[in-house]
Amino acid sequence: MSFRDNLQYLRAQRNFTQERLAMLLGVSRQAISKWESGKAYPEMDKLLMICDLFGCTLDDLVLGDVRAPRSVPDATPEPADGTGAAGLPEAEREICNGGLASEATSSDTAAKQSVAYGLSPNVSAGRQAVSVALPEDLTGYDAHMNSFAWKVAAGIAAIIAGVAVGVLFDSEGTVSGLLARSEFLTFVCTIIGVIIGLAFLIPAGMTHSEFVRRHPFIEDFYTDDDRSRRAKELAVGVVGGIGLILLGVAVTVYGEETLGIEEGWPVSVMLLCVAAGVFCFIYFGIRYGMMNIDSYNHEAESERREREREAQGGDFYDKLTGLVCGIIMLIATVVGLWMLFTGGPIDGGGHERWLSGNGLFWLAWPIGGILCGVATCIIQIFRSFHDRDR
Known part of the structure; x- marks a missing residue:
């Protein structure tokens, strides 16, 4: 089995959603989805955390088959008189082994509780009921x-x-x-x-x-x-x-x-x-x-996406925003200087002089700034649609 198949199997065995596994590993849900689809691969520290979480070895997780049965010794030896956990009824034996309480001994009840909490029931024939816990504040x-x-x-x-x-x-x-x-x-x-x-x-x-x-x-x-x-x-x-x-x-x-x-x-x-x-x-x-x-x-x-963009030196939309704003302000500067040196005053004096090219040259920069803001908003809208489709 491949790593992604092993991860999917282990997650299904524990009835973990991608969101819950992501929370426990300190990654995003999209990262878990990419791992299970084979589009990305976790780093070594995350691999070790997965091994600790599911109780498997690194070799089995990456190269082996986690479905292969392995004998696990019992923590408590069985008494000779047969009064141990093996001699108890099924419901009591499940409690001794850390299973679900008696009110959830049937697989139908476990399935209903799993669905109620957004978990996969994963109930098959002959399988014992699995415990379903309420969401907890595991991260503080x-x-x-x-x-x-x-x-x-x-x-x-x-x-x-x-x-x-x-x-x-x-x-x-x-x-x-x-x-x-x-x-x-x-x-x-x-x-x-x-x-x-x-x-x-x-x-x-x-x-x-x-x-x-x-x-x-x-x-x-x-x-x-x-x-x-x-x-x-x-x-x-x-x-x-x-x-x-x-x-x-x-x-x-x-x-x-x-x-x-x-x-x-x-x-x-x-x-x-x-x-x-x-x-x-x-x-x-x-x-x-x-x-x-x-x-x-x-x-x-x-x-997280912003940090990834910064680590990669920015994305296409950031570069496009800087290029567009730079061109706009360059044009605004050229227009402003042209108005300053070529615009003559209109007939009249006093405040009417401010209506001349010399008096209105400064408007080129505020208008350029406004156009930069509009262009940035448009580019950000396109980037939001692109991120949503990813």
Whole structure:
């Protein structure tokens, strides 16, 4: 048997879809499809991962026949009195061997459960029922995205909070006059807030990019209850964030109308409330959006293709875009210079001079930029159709 036949057989034996196998190996579903169709071949590290996953040798996987029966010694010896697993009824013996629970002992039940979870039933005559497990978070996606949501929300909130603290030193309305006005301290507080914010945002972005690179496909393991709970959390977060912002506005209005303070601590309190409100929006928004696994898989696949294009020095469409835009801007430059040196003023003076060739020469470059944008959009549309057909 060839490698692709062995891989198809092993995947069918374990009732793995191409998506689930891709997730376990850290590749895209398209990669599994190419392997099984013989259009591509995995690298050595992926071959070793397949061997570990299915419990076969590299020789059998690449050159041999994984269907060849091999004797596997039992982990637990049979007692002499015949009370071991071999002496149990079929259902209990299956449980001892790590099989399915008693409610799934029939092949029909296993087939129905397999179809319900998008798996191939693969039930043949005389074959025992196979276990079908609910999709699990095998990659740590949920924990990663929760950490990502918290860091992004905290980073943006820290930047706004830094500005809020800096406002205390940038106006006459400081707290009871205890804080002296200082533009330098305002600048320092703002910079500190930006530094703290970037300390959250940059590592979060780098970690997320690495996670997407290592896991280009995630199997949807969220349940309807999970989505319902996250939707409620999002609603609470949005309402709470709006409430905090309105509270900050109320403090500002109170300081201006009642205390006669238009700047200073009321504005600082408002910005702190805005920071807290923005934190709620971003944190609960990302936590709710991360349950759209299809969107994640689509973006991860797009990034993977983009990395492949960059590794190959770009594709035809990138080169075509650069060539077309270069030609357009070259023509725009020639037209602009021609208008500048050959266009004479029309009759009249004042603002009418701007209607001459000398006055309108600069329009060549904005028009060229607009045409470049239009050409880029058209080329990207053709590339999207091409990628969809691949």
